[in-house]
Amino acid sequence: MCSDRRVPARSSAPASPSQSSAEPTLAELGEDGVLARILARIPSAGAGAEGVPGAGAAVEVGPGDDAAVTALPGRLVSSADMLVEGEDFLRGWLDPRRLGVKAGAQNLADICAMGAVPTGLLLSLAAPGDTPAAVLEGIVEGLVEEAGRAGAAVLGGDLSGAGQLVVAVTSLGGLDPRLPALTRDAARPGDVLWLGGRTGWAAAGLDLLLASGAALPCTPECAACCAEAVEAQRAPRPDYPAVDRLREALGHAREGAGHGRRAALIDLSDGLHSDAGRIARASGAVLDLDGEALRALAGPLVPVAAHVLAVRGDIPATDPAALALHWVLTGGEDHGFLAAAPPEAVPVGWARIGRVLPGEPEVRVDGAPAVHGTGGFRHFRAPEDGEDVTGAPGPRRRDRA
Numbered sequence: 001m002c003s004d005r006r007v008p009a010r011s012s013a014p015a016s017p018s019q020s021s022a023e024p025t026l027a028e029l030g031e032d033g034v035l036a037r038i039l040a041r042i043p044s045a046g047a048g049a050e051g052v053p054g055a056g057a058a059v060e061v062g063p064g065d066d067a068a069v070t071a072l073p074g075r076l077v078s079s080a081d082m083l084v085e086g087e088d089f090l091r092g093w094l095d096p097r098r099l100g101v102k103a104g105a106q107n108l109a110d111i112c113a114m115g116a117v118p119t120g121l122l123l124s125l126a127a128p129g130d131t132p133a134a135v136l137e138g139i140v141e142g143l144v145e146e147a148g149r150a151g152a153a154v155l156g157g158d159l160s161g162a163g164q165l166v167v168a169v170t171s172l173g174g175l176d177p178r179l180p181a182l183t184r185d186a187a188r189p190g191d192v193l194w195l196g197g198r199t200g201w202a203a204a205g206l207d208l209l210l211a212s213g214a215a216l217p218c219t220p221e222c223a224a225c226c227a228e229a230v231e232a233q234r235a236p237r238p239d240y241p242a243v244d245r246l247r248e249a250l251g252h253a254r255e256g257a258g259h260g261r262r263a264a265l266i267d268l269s270d271g272l273h274s275d276a277g278r279i280a281r282a283s284g285a286v287l288d289l290d291g292e293a294l295r296a297l298a299g300p301l302v303p304v305a306a307h308v309l310a311v312r313g314d315i316p317a318t319d320p321a322a323l324a325l326h327w328v329l330t331g332g333e334d335h336g337f338l339a340a341a342p343p344e345a346v347p348v349g350w351a352r353i354g355r356v357l358p359g360e361p362e363v364r365v366d367g368a369p370a371v372h373g374t375g376g377f378r379h380f381r382a383p384e385d386g387e388d389v390t391g392a393p394g395p396r397r398r399d400r401a
């Protein structure tokens, strides 16, 4: 197994042991008892929370009443995204705080990917009655932490029972009245493709987690990268301020400047190739990725790929560099940002990864259809579809613990 202690064995028990008297279950506490523990972890809980540290300055009425009241900067931007046990994480990997961070990240990134400012999150939780209350408390703490990183507050939510753990988040944000939303249909031939944040790391972490039942220690070359990849899968930390830097490059950030250049923007949740395809189709253009730039992004993941392949006993059948590139092209869940912007806009800290060309909508690498897998993650895929959950080369390894 990878030497990172944060990589749990696939077959291990839930991170929090249930049925210990020190850790009451949801059934033992009842809905009101659970809710009280949850609200105790949300800084904006209770009316009149304005100014509470971490609560977001715009919250007038936080969780605890029938609904929250928040001052909205500009137009309302709203989205929803959920994490379902067995589909988005396995029980054996469960780390409640990190799961809360992940739920926050995937929702906050969607708001930022419209060019908006995240303001609030609503958290709906469903779980079996024998779940330790500490699991839900940890999820709330992680969500509050990640919301705070993006300048948003947790505004409320809902509780219910279910056969498996479900973390469903609704996200709200505000869009400056003077600014255009950064939609997927705004790419034009001649634009440059930029990556804000990163991609491929969470997919590498997913493959490590799926392979971690096998006992094989990390080498000194891969230990730090493996730990980082697993952390990226369990608790991704999108670079939210990257979108502010894109706005600056577009000339939107100058005071009173409402009519800067257009740009298309998407957060990478399902995979670079798949999400680039969404911009291509919405904009009616070709997105041509630069192979050299992709290989540069894959470089730091090659030692992780070598480790995964060694754990799977797959060396030398698969080239580690090919697997690393495959993660970069098809791996989701890092919530990096892909932008298509006019060449005059050069966003600070973004990586140039391709260009937009005229033609029938499609994604290419160096002018040709991608070779190392064109997939991305899709829910509802039947097991007999053959590809594993990451679309990576190798046997299908979807396990439901």
Ligand SMILES: Nc1ncnc2c1ncn2[C@@H]1O[C@H](COP(=O)(O)OP(=O)(O)OP(=O)(O)O)[C@@H](O)[C@H]1O
Binding pocket: 079, 080, 081, 110, 267, 268, 269, 270
């Ligand atoms: N059950 C649903 N009812 C209504 N609209 C939906 C539903 N599911 C998805 N959508 C809408 O379809 C669009 C695509 O949804 P999807 O979840 O793929 O979002 P995404 O941004 O592409 O991916 P991600 O949320 O992983 O970043 C979004 O506008 C979403 O609001």
Ligand SMILES: Cc1ncc(C[n+]2csc(CCOP(=O)(O)O)c2C)c(N)n1
Binding pocket: 081, 082, 086, 087, 088, 089, 090, 106, 206, 269, 270, 331, 332, 333, 377, 379, 389
């Ligand atoms: C057990 C397990 N299997 C597969 C994955 C990979 N995965 C799940 S959802 C998703 C894309 C975003 O989903 P959505 O479009 O719903 O936001 C990806 C890449 C995982 N994390 N855990």
Ligand SMILES: [Mg+2]
Binding pocket: 109, 110, 113, 266, 267, 268, 269
């Ligand atoms: Mg999205």
